[in-house]
Every structure is written in C-alpha cells, then in structure tokens.
Amino acid sequence: MSKAITNAEFSILLKTHSFVFEANPSVAISFSCGSDSIALLILMNDWIKKHKGLLTLIYFDHKLREESYLESKYTKKISRKLGIDYKILMWNEKKPKRSIMQKARDIRYKKIINFCKQNGIMTVMTAHHLDDSLETYYMKKKRNALTPNLSGIPFKNTQDQVQILRPFINFRKSRLIQTCEKNKYQWFEDSSNQNEDFDRVKVRKVIASL
Numbered sequence: 207m208s209k210a211i212t213n214a215e216f217s218i219l220l221k222t223h224s225f226v227f228e229a230n231p232s233v234a235i236s237f238s239c240g241s242d243s244i245a246l247l248i249l250m251n252d253w254i255k256k257h258k259g260l261l262t263l264i265y266f267d268h269k270l271r272e273e274s275y276l277e278s279k280y281t282k283k284i285s286r287k288l289g290i291d292y293k294i295l296m297w298n299e300k301k302p303k304r305s306i307m308q309k310a311r312d313i314r315y316k317k318i319i320n321f322c323k324q325n326g327i328m329t330v331m332t333a334h335h336l337d338d339s340l341e342t343y344y345m346k347k348k349r350n351a352l353t354p355n356l357s358g359i360p361f362k363n364t365q366d367q368v369q370i371l372r373p374f375i376n377f378r379k380s381r382l383i384q385t386c387e388k389n390k391y392q393w394f395e396d397s398s399n400q401n402e403d404f405d406r407v408k409v410r411k412v413i414a415s416l
Contacts, residue, residue: 210388211381216249216373217256223361225329225371231259233329234322236314237292239265239277239394242333245382246374248389250331251288262291262327266314269297270306277394293321319368328368334359335374335382 227233235250237243247263254261265281267274278294285292295317302309322330338359362371374382386393 209381210384211245211249211377213249213252217253219373220253223373225362225373226369227257227259227329231257231329232262232327233259233331234262234264234318234327236318236330236332237263237265237281238333239280240333241383241386241393242335242374242379244391244393245385246331246333247284247288248385248391251290260291262293262325264293264295264318264321264330266318267294267296268310268314270301270310273394280394295321315365315370319366322368323366329371330368331371331373333374333382334372335377335379337379338375 231254233250233254235243235246237247250261263281263285265278267278281292281294295314297310297313297317299313318330322328359372359375361373361375362369364370
C-alpha cells in the first residue's frame, strides 16, 4: 500500500541526489495545482523554512483551459495562506495551429526560467514523478523504437544557467496523492489529460497497473 512521503524522507532524498543549493536557498516550484505540485509544495515548504530560504510558486496560465482562472486564484490563496511568494505568468501570444502542447511546454519553461533569472532564483523544481518518466520512455519507444539511448525524465538538468530539479522521479504518483491526503490538501484534476491521444491514454493505463 502506498504511503505519504515524510519530511524526513524528502530531506534525505535531496541529500542523496546531491542537489546543490545556496546557503539560504531561493527555490521556485513550477506549480500546476495538481496533486503532484501540491505534494512538492507541502514538502518543500517545510524544507525551505528549516534552511531559512525563500520559496516561490510559479503558475503558468497557458490560456488554453477554462479552469486556469480558478487555478490561478487557488495559487494565490494557498501562497498567501502559507506566507510564500507567488507569480502568475501567462501565454498571451497567438497560439500555433500545430504541435500546440509541445509549444506550450517550451514557452512555459522559457518564461519560468526568464522570471527566475530576473529575480535571482537559481533553482526550479517540478513535480514530475516515476509514472511520468515511464510514460515518456514508452512513448519514445513506441514512436521510434530504433532511437538509441531511450530514457525517461532526468532528475536534473540546466537551462540557461537555471537548474531544474525533479526530486519525485523515483516516486509513484500514488505516494504523492497520499501525501496530499495525509496533509488534508485539495488539488485540481487536469481536464486536458482527458483529451490526450489514444496511445498516451493506453500507456498511462498500463503504467498505473504496474
């Protein structure tokens, strides 16, 4: 049975993977209001206080879903409740007609990283987890089985001198949900997941059964 991730377990995890932080770390979370992001917020909020650092939630509104307005409001509400900084970024530019999800991802990273650079934040954390990494691997394999060095999502990488850390990559999504439930936090379900292509939905079902 899955169990919630404890603050002690999370702290050990950050040390184990040799993530580099300043003496008083300034960290941003790419926040989606989903269970994954909420779990990361719960654990990082405790960790950042113990290290006398600053935590910032960054919600990116792609202007593609009606729920984005409510999620923006929730980001503000939860940030104010916890006494942490937040920033709402928006994709107001004209949307492309093709490959819109890939473009949305690219513009999200670009704007988040630009914000971090402008505000002296050297670290961005995302809540990608093991299910996400397995899905990425299987989708790559399905679409091009001959591609060498197939991999999932890395623990960390750097973009434009800002490090991107993904501490949950070895955790199943079920543990993140348990973390939210134990701490009595609500979260939003992303309706865009219901509109994914058939292959991706099928892969997710397989991964969930593992």
